[in-house]
Amino acid sequence: MCQIFAGQNPADYEPLTRRLRLNGQSTSIRLEKSFWDIVDDIAASEGLTTPAFISKLHSEVLELRGEAPNFTSLLRCACLIRTRQMTDQPVLVAAE
Secondary structure: OHHHHHOOOHHHHOEEEEEEEEOOEEEEEEEEHHHHHHHHHHHHHOOOOHHHHHHHHHHHHHHHHOOOOOHHHHHHHHHHHHHHHHOOOOOOOOOO
16 A cells, blocks of 8 residues: 555655745745646636636635635645545535
């Protein structure tokens, strides 16, 4: 079993930093390459560039929650949600 996890290509979990603007503020986000691949796919499926998608998501989180204390983790969890959607696994959504 561990070979599935331990045997991954190191390039897939190499951290990559991308610079972009969130609500007019210049910032950088550091994610592993595999997560960036999923974020890029999500953005493309929404008809947006990756920076536009991330900025839109950030704005929506601020509107819904008032803050985004760990936005990078939110992006990773968004990737998990997308993966679950693609494999028809149930996706849990917080109640309002």
